[in-house]
Amino acid sequence: MTNNDMKRFVLVDIAKVLDRLNQKIEVLDALDRDTSTSGAYDLHDQLTSMSNYLSSVSNTVVHAINIVPTK
Numbered sequence: 001m002t003n004n005d006m007k008r009f010v011l012v013d014i015a016k017v018l019d020r021l022n023q024k025i026e027v028l029d030a031l032d033r034d035t036s037t038s039g040a041y042d043l044h045d046q047l048t049s050m051s052n053y054l055s056s057v058s059n060t061v062v063h064a065i066n067i068v069p070t071k
Contacts, residue, residue: 011065018058
């Protein structure tokens with residue numbers, strides 16, 4: 001396995017972790033929107049920030065994957 005192969009492997013692994021993190025944020029968002037509880041929407045601003053930051057990191061990882069040479 002070449003150095004570039006390892007870079008892509010690690011970057012793809014990071015992308016998978018970020019996808020899993022995004023799923024957790026979606027679960028938290030659904031829980032936060034439950035108006036039958038006293039804490040409804042208490043995490044709205046934090047979840048929005050997390051989602052925005054995660055999107056930025058995810059886009060950066062995708063860009064990094066695309067610039068690592070394949071040969």
